[in-house]
Amino acid sequence: AVVSTQSTGESTDTSDRTLILRVSWSLGNLSDTLVVNKGNNPSFVSDFSDLLLGRLLDVSLKSADSNDKVKSNIVRALGNLLRFMKQSTYDKIHFKDYVTRSIECLLRASTSGMMKTRWNACHALMNALQNPVISPLDADWAPLL
Secondary structure, eight states: OOOOHHHHTOOHHHHHHHHHHHHHHHHHHHHHHHHHHHHHOHHHHHHSOHHHHHHHHHHHHHHTTSOHHHHHHHHHHHHHHHHHOOHHHHTSHHHHHHHHHHHHHHHHHTSSSOHHHHHHHHHHHHHHHTSTTOOGGGOTTGGGO
16 A cells, blocks of 8 residues: 555655665566466567567666665565576576676675575576576676575
């Protein structure tokens, strides 16, 4: 339910944080759905816009330094988005950067913060590495695993 900030006496800042938390939760759920649809309908992946995937990754990475409640959803989204990525998308140079930055973010989140965030980050790393496109063998971030 949406509550007016005037009726509760809360500041807009609190309202903004609540909105950001809800958006991060929605992003996590959206990314869960993408992975499920990839498994159920492989053509779904080929129809998904690289531009949209890039924007989702960009927003997630920009939100990754938020508080732990937001971060626990963001790391889940990052792992799912990396798992969803197709080879032709990964082959684009800026997407390799997204992968590197995402993996580094997940590794940082797996070692600090609330336990839920750490758990989600570890699970997200597992999700990302289930995508055969993302191989740690020749990646800059491989030694960090």
